Amino acid sequence: MVKSIVSRIRSLKKEKNAVILAHNYVRGEIQNIADFVGDSLELARRAMETDSDVIVFCGVDFMAETASILNPEKKVLIPDPGSICPMAQMLKRDDLVKAKEAYPDADLLLYINTLADCKALADCVCTSANADRVVEAMDSDTVIFGPDRNLARFVEKRTSKRIIPIPEYGLCPTHHQISVDDLLLEKSKHPGAEVVVHPECVIEIQEMADCIASTSGMARHCSISDADEFLIGTEIGLIYRLERELPEKRFYPVSETAVCPQMKMHTLKKVEVALELERPVVSVEREIGDCAREAIERMLRIS
Ligand code: SF4
Numbered sequence: 001m002v003k004s005i006v007s008r009i010r011s012l013k014k015e016k017n018a019v020i021l022a023h024n025y026v027r028g029e030i031q032n033i034a035d036f037v038g039d040s041l042e043l044a045r046r047a048m049e050t051d052s053d054v055i056v057f058c059g060v061d062f063m064a065e066t067a068s069i070l071n072p073e074k075k076v077l078i079p080d081p082g083s084i085c086p087m088a089q090m091l092k093r094d095d096l097v098k099a100k101e102a103y104p105d106a107d108l109l110l111y112i113n114t115l116a117d118c119k120a121l122a123d124c125v126c127t128s129a130n131a132d133r134v135v136e137a138m139d140s141d142t143v144i145f146g147p148d149r150n151l152a153r154f155v156e157k158r159t160s161k162r163i164i165p166i167p168e169y170g171l172c173p174t175h176h177q178i179s180v181d182d183l184l185l186e187k188s189k190h191p192g193a194e195v196v197v198h199p200e201c202v203i204e205i206q207e208m209a210d211c212i213a214s215t216s217g218m219a220r221h222c223s224i225s226d227a228d229e230f231l232i233g234t235e236i237g238l239i240y241r242l243e244r245e246l247p248e249k250r251f252y253p254v255s256e257t258a259v260c261p262q263m264k265m266h267t268l269k270k271v272e273v274a275l276e277l278e279r280p281v282v283s284v285e286r287e288i289g290d291c292a293r294e295a296i297e298r299m300l301r302i303s
Contacts, residue, residue: 002029005268009033012275018054020271021046021067024215025237025263026058030271034058037241039216040112041127041303044296047071056274057282058266060085064282065116066296069289079270081280083262088113090170091147096121099144099166106142106164109135110295111151116284120291123298128199129214130303132158137302146170154199154206174235174260175200182255183208186231190252196221197233197254205233222246235260
């Protein structure tokens, strides 16, 4: 059954000149058939570079929107349109308008985990892979930053800028629930393991880590580190990629419950149907897309 779906996906891809891009958190079965698996920054770059006519985006809504913004002439499909990032939903355009009024001289920098109508108001966008570099490159000494308050704390500690987080309680539910108790328990079970975490984790977890990086940065760290055991503090989908790429090393999740349900919504069957029917299509209103593209392209130039 799985074999026949996979071979159907392969032939549809060829027939439609399609590419499958997948985030590090999606199910293993999707990672196996994807043309590229990576973090938000890498996926944005791949989306911009592809010469395929159709992009099947296996990630959450804001990622597929970003691919569409960078490729308005291409067809971007999202196999399950219910794959909506709760963190991106926490920031509204009105919050940004108010923040810009309150801090008229500040730069507005948004995490890529935001919807297109918010990106359209931003001076620049960043990902977890480049947030500190992009913050430092902003013109103003004060930077309005949203929506993840944990990433905001991360950049605040690493840059010389004053960071104004918006909204006050923006966070990723999947990362925010990884607790210090979880980490202490896993450290007691694997005392020799390096601790590698994502900056969406709470600051107390970040402070206990040997490495803090985006998902692909975490994978790079594990590949070059001399250690052979790692405690991984992020969504558990990354462990599938790590075990596939580095079979000689051992990876343990800091929390088994760090699962993003939205990332797991894409299945092989849904990818097959999306390719077959060429829908659901992700599109962004032209005017919003043009403004948002400027903010994304500025990030790509900086990083
Ligand atoms: S892991 Fe967190 S930030 Fe990423 S898509 Fe899921 S809810 Fe959003």
